Amino acid sequence: MVEGWRLGSLFGINIEINFTWLIIFGLILWTVSAGILPGAAPDASPTELWVIGAITTLLFFASLLLHEVAHSVMANSLGTEVSRITLFVFGGVSQMKNEPDDPMSEFKIAIVGPLTSIVLGGIFLGLYVVMQQLEVPRLYWSAMLWVGQINIALAIFNMIPGFPLDGGRVLRSILWNTWNSLERATRIASSIGRGFGYAMIGLGFIAMLAGALGGLWFVALGWLLSSAAASSYQQLQMRRTLGDVYVHDLMSSPVETIPQDLTLNEAAEEHFMRVHFTAFGVEQNDSIVGLVRMQDLQQVPRDQWDRVTVGEVMQQADSEERTINSDEEAVEAMMEMARNDTGRLLVTDHSGEVIGIISHSDLQRLIRVRGGLNGG
Ligand SMILES: [Zn+2]
Incomplete structure (x- = not known):
């Protein structure tokens, strides 16, 4: 994987951003400032739109980061060392040095990410309600509403039960616990991950054919998911093939x-x-x-x-x-x-x-x- 730029460290974990992050930051800033906020607050000036858009985008990335930090802190407390978090397209990746030791650890490490996103979503949606009550300009509470919604969406997307998404890890931990076989659990959970990936690619293409350009996001996400699922399973197989070789x-x-x-x-x-x-x-x-x-x-x-x-x-x-x-x-x-x-x-x-x-x-x-x- 391409090395990222080091942002700093949090709880002893290095935080890096990948260069693709800049592209995605630009895309989201543009989507928010030129697409979402003008619709919500037609009377705002362009400067206001871009400044609030930038703050909104930063809040979104801070939310992604907190989601990953939650995984890492839980992993570290359970003895699965996380060396660094890299933020890149579609969020972050926590790099664990090894797999969790048991199903319960895996379950806790996986579930804490989406939970964090839900809590964050609740906080931002709460702020949205309060700001609306206080009659703060429409632009500001619209921004809070968007960050709140995107956090909820993030939690839902990550809970898709396809490995290596969080939901897929939760599923794997349950199967692992049931069958007492990490190999079999990974095989099934990553097949489901691949299945969801292909389904998203298909849906994305259909949406694009129907004229919705947003379908491209689905294609990209689906492709990432299916290839990540395939490589996770290969990694496990490799571990088996090379098991007793030093x-x-x-x-x-x-x-x-x-x-x-x-x-x-x-x-x-x-x-x-x-x-x-x-x-x-x-x-x-x-x-x-x-x-x-x-x-x-x-x-x-x-x-x-x-x-x-x-x-x-x-x-x-x-x-x-x-x-x-x-x-x-x-x-x-x-x-x-x-x-x-x-x-x-x-x-x-x-x-x-x-x-x-x-x-x-x-x-x-x-x-x-x-x-x-x-x-x-
Ligand atoms: Zn996660």
């Missing part, structure tokens, strides 16, 4: 290295072109301090390759996102690569020393072989 079983060791003070020219000629690896360890004083990949070199313009050193472009080995302990499960390596959008990780031992490299293709090869042995 990072040290698959890593390449020892690591081929390049000295850190070599220029990019020298690194390319003496290493990348000679040995056909696409990544090397970076060495300084007999220990490995980082990882350098072909794409790290390619980010520097060619005419600077005789001045820039490997140490300047490498991925630091001390960053948690580039390393994994050799005793971790292989599936953890796979997840970490996906989270950090990288194809390789440095493998460390207990003392933190780099002892190997694990690559995405090593993992995929094993999945193919095992998948073949299991009859597809």
Whole structure:
């Protein structure tokens, strides 16, 4: 996943926004300021409309954020670590490092999000009623009404019982509890998620054919839901396929290295072109301090390759996102690569020393072989 910009942290959880958030912010600001508010308050000036529109949009995003924070705080209190929340198109994603341990934890973590949205919806709708009673200008209470309604809509949408939406997680926790099988529960809950996704895509297209452009939102949401459902299930299957394999079983060791003070020219000629690896360890004083990949070199313009050193472009080995302990499960390596959008990780031992490299293709090869042995 694309890294976001860090906004700050709340209860020890990093809050990031993805670049797609800006697009969605603009779209919603435009919808509110040019579409919804003018209808509700025809006498408002354009400046008023855009200022109140911006505040309304910010309140909407704050609501989304609180929904995600509620999941994360609950998850952290139940021992499922959430490392960060990323806000992007259609809301937020809380990145949990692992699955909840038991059905009850999953149920609590899932349900608390929609509950938060309902409470927020109630608060904004309450404000709307009070402001209307106090005869505050129509523009202001119309904004409150919209934020209140959208929070209720958010709660309802998220309670669709298709995994990985909150409602789908609630369903999975119930099935998990009933069948005592996480695998079976996930399979059913994510099939339903995919089903809802396809249904939304279908409905969206029908709406668009009928001339309602808003159908496009349904198509986009449906597509996101069905692909998220499919990938959640694949992830679980991967966990099963790679269940008893550890990072040290698959890593390449020892690591081929390049000295850190070599220029990019020298690194390319003496290493990348000679040995056909696409990544090397970076060495300084007999220990490995980082990882350098072909794409790290390619980010520097060619005419600077005789001045820039490997140490300047490498991925630091001390960053948690580039390393994994050799005793971790292989599936953890796979997840970490996906989270950090990288194809390789440095493998460390207990003392933190780099002892190997694990690559995405090593993992995929094993999945193919095992998948073949299991009859597809
Ligand atoms: Zn949620």
